[in-house]
Structure formats: C-alpha cells, structure tokens
Amino acid sequence: MFKRIRDWLDTRRVNKMGITASEWESAVADWPVMHRYQGAERDALRDMSLRFLVRKSIVSGGGFEFSDAMRLKIATMACVPILHLGLDWYRHWYTIILYEGDFIPNRPYRSDDGVVHSSSPVLSGEAWLRGPVILSWDSICNTGPHARHNRASNVVIHELAHKLDMLRDGANGAPPMHPDMSAGEWHDIFTAAWDRLINDQQHHRSLPIDDYAxxxxxxxxxVCSEAFFEAPQTLHDNMPEVYRLLCQFYRQQAVGFAASV
Ligand SMILES: [Zn+2]
Incomplete structure (x- = not known):
C-alpha cells in the first residue's frame, strides 16, 4: 500500500518537473551505452531516471552551477545498473553532491600505511555509508571503455556500485544476492578472479580492468561493474565467470544489445 502511495506521489512530482522525452534523449545522446537500451527498456530507463530525480537531490559542491541536462545524464547513468532491480536498491540515501572537477574532502584520512593525514587525496567520486554520493562532473565526462588508464571507467556506476555493495554488511565486494544466486559461488569466483589478477600484476602482465580494482x-x-557496463565484451572475454555473475546480479546481459535476462 505504501509503495502505491509513494509511486503515485513520485508520478505527480515527475509530471510537475515537466521534462519531455526529447529533453531526456538529448541529455543522454552522447553516452554510447544508451544504444543497448531500446524500445520498452529505454522507456523504463527514462521513467526510472525521472523518478530518481524526484527522490534524490543533486546539489552543488563548491558553487558549481549545473544544468538540468547534466542532472538527467547523471540520473540515467545511476539508473542503468538498477534498471531491472528497482529504485529501492538506492534506499537509505538521498543526496548527490556534484563538483565541477576532482575534489579534496575536508577531513582527515588514513592511508594504507596507517598514517592519518590532515587532508585527503584528490578524489573523482566517493560514496558514504548511508550518506551522500559525491561526484566530479569532469570525471563523469571522462567516461567510456578506455577512459581510465586505457580501461573502462564510469565514476557514476562505480560509486553507485559501492552503494549497492553497502546494502549488505558494508562495502566488502558482496552486495545482497538474489534468491537464485549463491553467496558462496560469488565469493569463490570473485576470489579466484582477484587471485588471477594479482598474479598477472606481479608478472607485469596487462590487466583487462583498471588495476585500482x-x-x-x-x-x-x-571496477568490475564499471567494466560490465562500459566494456562488457572485454569483461566477458577476459573474466567470463565474473561477467556471468554480474549478469545474474544486475539482471542484464550487457554484451551486444540484448535486453534483460
Ligand atoms: Zn571506489
């Protein structure tokens, strides 16, 4: 019942925004991933993106002035991973803070050697547990199959994947499993893929995904989620078992232009 009332309220607020289908189309036209979503699936993505915007606030970081088209693009990138999961997968948080460029969080941080520093390194994105997502527009523009160290990159998908991961036991690489999935299989396959990439790195072999992974x-x-959506064929060919599990998790086949599984 509550869901029906919320959907009705969302619909009213979406209608009040008055954003047309052609405005949405032009906002997302330069993102190649959009070719994968056609017909009813594309309509569903547009609808979800507008509902995303009425549930979440995109606010300025550092006085950055951004347009409605930029908000639409961010919302659409955010909704692609949950298109077949539902907006409730982004529950418990409400705000995206958007900076023009990379940003330095105003707080101490602890580096890998355990030293606490008074300022943090420059970031292109950040996701807080039950808090906001912080994004750099410059990094969003630098999206694609070869955008970061010649590997796939999409900072929106990256940070939102952290949000999905955080839904179960914090950010540990294991988001909530669907009933037809096995947490044990997820652990085994991701661990095997991790071990193989560590080995490849130690032997100075080229990795199929950004080594930040x-x-x-x-x-x-x-990072695997970024590759799944931005360079699915590369992930499929080099890490087929990880690709298969991400198909199950996201309930999408990203290779080719196929619709949902
Ligand atoms: Zn990250």
Missing part, C-alpha cells in the same frame, strides 16, 4: 574487494566489485 586490486585496492580492496569493494573496489574490485565497483
């Missing part, structure tokens, strides 16, 4: 299991899942 090897920072932690949480980063591994987030």
């Amino acid at each position: 090897l920072s932690s299991p949480a980063e591994f899942f987030a």
Whole structure:
C-alpha cells in the first residue's frame, strides 16, 4: 500500500518537473551505452531516471552551477545498473553532491600505511555509508571503455556500485544476492578472479580492468561493474565467470544489445 502511495506521489512530482522525452534523449545522446537500451527498456530507463530525480537531490559542491541536462545524464547513468532491480536498491540515501572537477574532502584520512593525514587525496567520486554520493562532473565526462588508464571507467556506476555493495554488511565486494544466486559461488569466483589478477600484476602482465580494482574487494566489485557496463565484451572475454555473475546480479546481459535476462 505504501509503495502505491509513494509511486503515485513520485508520478505527480515527475509530471510537475515537466521534462519531455526529447529533453531526456538529448541529455543522454552522447553516452554510447544508451544504444543497448531500446524500445520498452529505454522507456523504463527514462521513467526510472525521472523518478530518481524526484527522490534524490543533486546539489552543488563548491558553487558549481549545473544544468538540468547534466542532472538527467547523471540520473540515467545511476539508473542503468538498477534498471531491472528497482529504485529501492538506492534506499537509505538521498543526496548527490556534484563538483565541477576532482575534489579534496575536508577531513582527515588514513592511508594504507596507517598514517592519518590532515587532508585527503584528490578524489573523482566517493560514496558514504548511508550518506551522500559525491561526484566530479569532469570525471563523469571522462567516461567510456578506455577512459581510465586505457580501461573502462564510469565514476557514476562505480560509486553507485559501492552503494549497492553497502546494502549488505558494508562495502566488502558482496552486495545482497538474489534468491537464485549463491553467496558462496560469488565469493569463490570473485576470489579466484582477484587471485588471477594479482598474479598477472606481479608478472607485469596487462590487466583487462583498471588495476585500482586490486585496492580492496569493494573496489574490485565497483571496477568490475564499471567494466560490465562500459566494456562488457572485454569483461566477458577476459573474466567470463565474473561477467556471468554480474549478469545474474544486475539482471542484464550487457554484451551486444540484448535486453534483460
Ligand atoms: Zn571506489
């Protein structure tokens, strides 16, 4: 019942925004991933993106002035991973803070050697447990199959993958499993893929995904998710078992232009 009332309220607020289908189309036209979503699936993505915008606030970081078209593009990138999961997978958080460029969080941080520093390194994105997502527009523009160290990159998908991961036991590389999935299989396959990439790195072999993935299991899942949507064929060909599990998790076949599984 509550869901029906919320959907009705969302619909009213979406209608009040008055964003047309052609405005949405032009906002997302330069993102190649959109070719994968056609017909009813594309309509569903547009509808979800508008509902995303009425449930979440995109606010300025550092006085950055952004347009409705930019908000639409961010919302659409955010909704692609949950298109077949539902907006409730982004529950418990409400705000995206958007900076023009990379940003330095105003707080101490602890580096890998355990030293606490008074300022943090420059970031292109960040996701807080039950808190906001912080994004750099410059990094969003630098999206694609070869955008970061010649590997797939999409900072929106990366940070939102962290949000999905955080739904179960914090960010540890294991988001909630669907009933037809096995947490044990997920652990085994991701661990085997991690071990193989560590081995490849130690032997100076080229990795199919950005080596930032090897920072932690949480980063591994987030970077694999970027590759799943931005360079699916590469992920499919080089890490087929990880690709298969991400198909099951996201309930999408990203290779080719196929619709949902
Ligand atoms: Zn990350």
